[in-house]
Each structure stands twice: as C-alpha cells, then as structure tokens.
Amino acid sequence: MIRTEGLTKRYGRVTAVDGVDLDVREGDVYGFLGANGSGKTTTVRMLLGLVLATSGTAEVLGRPMPRGRAEVLPQVGALVEGPGAYDGLSGRANLRLFDAMGPRGAAGGRRTRRARVEEALERVGLAGVDRRPVRAYSLGMRQRLGLASALLRAPRLLVLDEPTNGLDPQGIHEIRELLLELNRAGVTVFLSSHLLAEIEQMCTRVGVLDRGRLVLQEQLDVLQRPTGRTEVLTADPTRAAELLGGAVEHRAAAPGGGRLLVRTDDAAGLNRRLVEAGCRVLTLAPERRTLEDVVLAAARGSGDRPGFRTDDDGGPGAQRDGGDALAARRADEGAA
Amino acid sequence: MIAVELRKLLTSRRTWVTIALIDALPVLVAVLLAVTGVGPRPGSGPAFLSAVLTDGTLYPLAALAMVVPLFLPVAVAVTAGEAVAGEGQAGTLRYMLIRPVGRTRLLVAKLVAVIVFALVAVVVVAVTAYVVGVTLLGQQDVTATTTTFSGTSLSTPELVLRTLMSLGYAMLCMLGVAAIALFLSTVVDTPLAAALGAIAILIASTLLLTLDAAEALQPWLLTRYWLAFTDLFRDPILWRDLVRGVGLQLLYVAVFLGAAWANFATKDVTR
16 A cells, blocks of 8 residues: 655755555555654654655555645545645535545545535534634644545545544543444555554554664564563562573562563463462563554654753663653644 | 635735725815815826816726735735735645645635736725716816817717726736745745735835936836826827736736745745
C-alpha cells in the first residue's frame, strides 16, 4: 500500500528525513512512531504529495507519488498535523465544501453528497452536531471533524497523523474502535504517533523513526515475543543469585528485595528450586519486552532536544531511565 | 473548484462588509453634494465630480473615479492576499490539496473568485451611485444629451457603452493588483503580509508618479494609466493611454501570475 525507497528530505543543511524505506502492506494497522521532530510529519507530507522529496521514491497504492496524486489521493483519507476547517462555517457546511472540492466520479456525485456527509459525521460521533460554527468547537470536536473529512470518500487507505490528539479517554476509545472496525472492513491504516500505548493497543506492525532515519520496522508480535528470560522478584536476592549462578543475567534492587532476570526455559522448575532453597518469591513471570523498551532501545535521540542521549545498555535499569526520559518528553509535548 | 471558491466568497460576511464600506464613500460624497450644492470647480477634484451637479446619471463614473485609485485596489489586495496564505493559516490548504485539488486549478479558482469580487464591488458601486445620483442630484431631461469633456454631446446609448468600457478597464486594472497579491500570497505565510506587500507596491507606484526624477520609470508603474478611463469621455476618444494601460496591466498580470504558478506548483506545503 505504501512503499518508499531511500526517501529523503533536506531543508538546506538539515536532513529532516534520511533514506527511509517504508513498507506498509494491505490490511495493516501500521504504527509510525517517533519523537517530536523525528520527521514523521514530513514523511507523511511526502507520501501525500504536499512536500516534494529531495531524493528517493514513494509509492502509494501502487502508484508513484506525487506524480500519481490525481488517481491515488481520492482513495486516501488523511489527517495531517491537526484538523483544518473554515472557522466561520458549521462542521456540516465544512464537510460539504470539502466534498465538493474533490473529483466528481462515481464516488463524488453531488446528489449523494448530503448522505455521504451525514454518514461521515455519524461515524465519528458528530451526528447530532448543530449549526454552530467550527470556531465554537472544542479541540476534540475539531479532531472528530477532521477524521470525518478523511472518511468522506470511503478511502482504501487512511493516513492519520496523531488522530487522538485533544480527545478525552472516552473519545480515544471510540476512535480506536472506529479505526479497528474500518480495518476489519479492509481499510489499511497508517497511524503516526508518539503515543506508544496507542500504537501498542492497535497496530499490527510498527516502524520507528529516529532523527529522520527508520531504525526499526517489524511486526508488533515479533517485537513482543518472550525473551526467554524469567523475571523474579524475591525477598532474598543474594541467596537466589548464589543458588542460580550463571543463569542470572541481571540483578537489581527492587522494593521488598531484589529483581533478577534468569535465563531459563522452565519457569515452574525455577520456582520450585527457589522455594525449596527457602527463597521467598514475590513475583515470577516470563520477561516480555514492552513496545517502550523496543523503541527506546532502537531510537536513541529526540529531535527537538539537541544533544539528548539515553544511556542504554539494554538492561532494565537503563530502561527505567529511558522511561523517565520518555515521561519528560511527553510532559514537554503537553506544554508545547 | 471555481464553484466552491465562489460559494466561499459570496457566503462570506466579510465580502459584503468590505463591499458596503467601499460603497459608503461615494454615497457620502453624493449626500454632501446634494446637501451643500457645492461642487469642485471644473478641472479640479475627482474626475466627473463637477459635472454631476447638473446630471446625476453621470454619478456612477464619478464614483468609479473615487474608488479606483485606493479603496478598490486595497480591497482586492486583501482578498487576493488571502487566497493561498489564508488557506495555509487556517490549516485548510493541505486538506484542499489532498482532496485532491490540483495546484494550478486552485490558483485559477482563486483568481476567478478575486475577479468576481472586484466585479461585484464595481457593479454594486455603479448601481448604488446611479440610484443615489438620480435621486439626490436629479436628472437632466432624458432627451437631452450628455456633454463630453471636449464639449461635444453624447447620446445615451453611446454613454452607456462608454461607461461599460470604463468599467471593463477598471476591472483590468484591479486584475493587475490581484496578480501581485496572489503571487505574494504563495510566497509568504500570512495573508496580512501578502496584502500589505501588494498595497506597498501600489503606494510606491502612486508616489513615484508624482516624482519628476522617476520619469524614466513612470511608463512601467502599475498605477500609471489607471485613471485613463476618463479619456473614454473625450471626443474623439483618446486611445493612446488606454491602449498602453491595457498592455501594461496585461504585462503585470502575465508576469505575476506566471511567478505565482511557478512558485506554488513546486512549493513544499508545510502548513
């Protein structure tokens, strides 16, 4: 559905997007992750023909962009960097206007316009919207309106840049359900976000952009496979470590005792050994990498924070640091 | 797309407020003339104004001569400056382009909308001026003929034809301003900057026209031949400035529309 090769965009001496090879397949819910300033939006704009690539190629729905935009874009619904609407008009009038701008064709006839607009409004939960101008809308309503505009022409591909921005938890849940429902009906969804949780809950495939480079692109379930290690929280960490010897790959302090990462393929046997030796086990579970671990290990910088580095040795302590950094990054974005 | 732009233009309250404001000046002048009965001496003041005291039907031309030098071009500059930069600022430009609307098509539709705006403004001014002129300043006997600047008389059909020609000429002059503002609108990020840029060019041109030292530049200045439509009311019509004016405006339109197209067609839309 989307395939890019060596897609690059330079603004003067700054390279915003650097040799990105995207591969989004039909039926995917593709999560496009990256910190602010990592080049997500520029990439999305290149896919839609708004920004012209310095070098490299992009193919959307099997046609080169931006040359094929007249055929491609009518089948694509998009939300780019926040919704845009005419402030003085109602949401409904906005959608009618945007629909009238599109190509006529079978899907864009004037007679079916009213029905299309009503259906799009209903899908995003704005069916009961009155004649108030968009000026009076909340951020969440604007976001829904933008989404409705993307859905107008029953697209085969949805390209959404931070679609849940400004929505309350209830709204985020509704939009997620809507997107999953569309995906089940055959719509490919390309979702750009810096919200890891959002991607983790929805996506089948993720790509991670770090300062303009695509550092990771993989199926989500592959990334989240068990690591073959078992995480043990015990009140007697020293004793347990002595008992298990070389199988312990990592040891750290934790509330109530210590936390060990043990390489084993028999978690039940490990538990029995520990208990028989008199170690008090608080928790014992297979270690799974969260998307956050994966992303922080792959992406080491933040585009809007020059010189920022996570000090990552792959161990859990460093990941905790990374988590804090991520929290700080989110706080930054909230402030911005 | 043209239909969409026209709908946006004609349903916008701002369009009509602007036109009403443009229209207010000639109405005010007519009221003052009617109340005081004091007109400018022949040969001074805005063109045609001294003639309207005796014949209200000439008032549309006087009104045109009042709004063409400043009011109308400022309104046109603001409307055309809004074209691309305004959509960018509202965040709607990117959604138009991915609908998709071709960039050339978008520019053409914007230009058509600006022309329609100027046309509506000119027609509204002319019609109100006619009504106001006839009711407040009176009308000469219909069978009588109107006198040209040259002292010969003009039949009514001839007068109507020449009035329409001068309206067309004024429209073409506004097109020159529109082209400049449209070009600036594709360059800068805010509609205000585009409009002010075009107005600055307008004022600079007006200023240089009064400066003898700028004589070499004067035949190329945007506003040089703007009031040449008064030459249509001489007998015989004095074509020299009119023809040059048409040529110069067409040159401005071609150059700036070309530049607007060349810039916008390959521009990165990052807003």
